[in-house]
Amino acid sequence: MKIPLSKIAHGRSGDKGDMSNIGIIAYDERHYPILVREVTAGRVKQYYGEMFDGKVERYELPNLGALNFLCYGALGGGGTLSLRIDAQGKTLAAGLLGMEIDVDESELSS
Amino acid sequence: MIRIANGQGFWGDWLEAPVRLVEDGPIDYLILDYLAEVTMSIVQKQKQADPKLGYARDFPPLIGRIAARMKERGVKVIANAGGVNPRACADEVRRLAPQLKVAVVLGDDVFDRIADFQARGIELRNLDTNEPLREVASEITSANAYIGAFPLAEALATGADVVIAGRSTDTALALAPMIHAFGWKPDDYDKMAAGTIAGHIVECGAQCTGGNxxxxxxxxxxxANIGYPIIEAHEDGSFVITKHAGTGGRVSIDTxxxxxxxxxxxPKRYIGPDCxxxxxxxxxxxxxxxxxxxxxxxxxAPTEFLKVSISYLYGFKATGTLVYSWPDALEKAKAADSIVRARLEALGLQFEExxxxYFGANACHGPAAPPIPQPAEIMLRIGVRDKNKKSVDRFTRELIPLVLNGPPTATGYGDGxxxxxxxxxxxxALIPRGEITTRVEVAQ
Structure with a gap:
């Protein structure tokens, strides 16, 4: 079935120059493998489409049940150069939590 | 065990937070982080206008406010409030809190040394783009090396009540009192990392106690009464993140x-000056x-380099807004955008960007935002950036006329x-460590 990522994860995002980092964290660490399978760098890049000029890299933090995405060219120049209202990418984690993911019902029962 | 509280996540954070941290429960050290990357160019400009300025001006009055309690409870303050003029900051602190001993950490400011670095082949290439600094050398407004925790710990060892640094890293403010209290050595890399990560958790103030x-x-x-974070640090490198009892917010595994x-x-390579x-x-x-x-x-072990933060005058920008109401708010705003762009083109104006x-539609999340069939209102926001100030200035005159000569129901132009x-x-950029020598002075 399809569920929004927000059902099983929370997160936080911010800026590093013109790159935004988006941290996505499983509420229940047993759901971490779902994040690893469903929330790939390619899907994040596709989800934000034209907002991101560059590549997306993914790093894994199994100890926290979390993934960290580095999104290059994601902030319209970044820092003081950006003309965007969200020049620091503060809202990008919340936005990504709206992405639909595929899960089997049995994966969610605990 | 020592308690290290952070009462300021950036210059402009809640003024009451550090006062409440000192008043509402036991702490040993109060750390305050004032500097963001662009802050350094602001304070450099203030110093050029007045040699007695160039630091975080909120800081001395705060110390004046809490000085008596600091003395009574033995609380020490460590802050990177010195900006580009830590000595002037210390003078003002001593004027407002004469009973306190103040030490400053110097040596991070390399603004006057850029030409010398370049003459000696230290290129200071941009870490992101790899361009050499000479491209923008004439426009530099500030240059500071990020210094680590040891100079701050050295300042604490003088017995100072207040330690004022310039561009120390945010995390060094938390690591320094651990080094001072526990006698940690520079090659205790696990402990350096523990103190650094503790600092990372608290460096944005209430962002780890329920904020955002x-x-x-x-x-x-x-x-409304959110508690700012406290690190209970132990000699073995373990620590607890908490806040004062009775305060608002939350400290949990999630936060x-x-x-x-x-x-x-x-995540495997969080590079700082100490580890x-x-x-x-x-x-x-x-x-x-x-x-x-x-x-x-x-x-x-840390790398052989320190990071240098250089700011330079890049150009100019302006952003303006108009609000369009229901019905067809988004269509009206899109039509207005096309009109502005056509008029700018007719004027022969070119912009770098x-x-x-469209606020209310997709400003924050772009194509990922779910569509809204008929929003009640949409705010159109157009921004331009260019090296040519005249072009940017001309753009600022192109929005308000649309209220009368564009699509209907435009409003929200009251700010001019x-x-x-x-x-x-x-x-x-990066600089070899050997180029940066710090020193501690006790303010007299």
Missing amino acids: CIADWKTISDF VKEQLLYELGD IADFTTVRLRDDGPDRVHVSGIRGA ICTE RPSVREVVAYWP
């Missing part, structure tokens, strides 16, 4: 995880209400035409 927390935010109580991920790059910290070794454990225990942190956003703002850009 996505996890169950509606159930977080009493934001701490969110802040651990904040502004993180490669390379590995965030994949962090172990979190619930330690009771509003307490999270952190342990297991591993680190490695034009950015249009947008102002032209200078764009000060940030140039991150």
Whole structure:
């Protein structure tokens, strides 16, 4: 079935120059493998489409049940150069939590 | 065990937070982080206008306010409030709190040494773009090396009540009192990493105690009296993140995880002046209400370089807004955007960048935002950026006429035409460690 990522994860995002980092964290660490399978760098890049000029890299933090995405060219120049209202990418984690993911019902029962 | 509280996540953070941290319960050290990358160019400009300025001006009055309690309770303050003029900052602190001993840490400011570096072949290439600094050398407005925790610990060893640094890293403010209290050595890399990660968790103030927390935010109580974070640090490198009893907000595994991920790059290589910290070794454990225990942190030797933060005058920008109401608010705003662009083109104006956003539709999340069939209103926001100030200034005159000569129901122009703002850009670079020598002075 399809569920929004927000059902099983929370997160936080911010800026590093013109790159935004988006941290996505499983509420229940047993759901971490779902994040690893469903929330790939390619899907994040596709989800934000034209907002991101560059590549997306993914790093894994199994100890926290979390993934960290580095999104290059994601902030319209970044820092003081950006003309965007969200020049620091503060809202990008919340936005990504709206992405639909595929899960089997049995994966969610605990 | 020592208690290190952070009462300021940036210059402009809640003025009451540090006062409440000193008043509402026991702490040993109060750390205050004032400097963001662009802050350095602002304070450099203030110093050029007045040699007695160039530091975080909120800081001395704060110390004046809490000085008596600091003395009574033995609380020491460590802050990077010195900007580009730590001595002037110290003078003002001593004027307002003469009973306190003040030490300053100098040596981070390399603004006057750029030409010398370049003459000796230190190129200061941009870490992101790899361009050599000479491209923008004539426009530099500030240049500071990020210094680590040891100079701050040296300042604490003088017995100072207040330690004022310039561009120290945010995390060094937390690591320094651990080095001072526990006698940690520079090659205790696991401990350097533990103190650095503790600093990372608290460096944005209430962002680890419930502020900006996505996890169950509606159930977080009493934001109005949110407690700022306290590290209970132990000699073995483990620590607890907590806050004063009776304050609002929340410290939980969720709030701490969110802040651990904040502004993180490669989690295995968090590079700082004192170590390379590995965030994949962090172990979190619930330690009771509003307490999270952190342990297991591993680190490695730092690199041979320090990061230098250079700011330079890049150009100019302006952004303006108009609001269009229902019906067809988004269509009207899109039509207005096309009109502005056509008029700018007719004037022969070119910009390095034009950015249009539609608030209420997709400004924050772009194509990922769910469509709204008939929004009640949409705010059109157009921004331009260019090296040519005249072009940017001309743009600022093109929005308000649309109220009368464009699509219907435009409003929200009451603040007048947008102002032209200078764009000060940030140039991150590396410098060999040996080039930076810090020193501690006790203010007399």
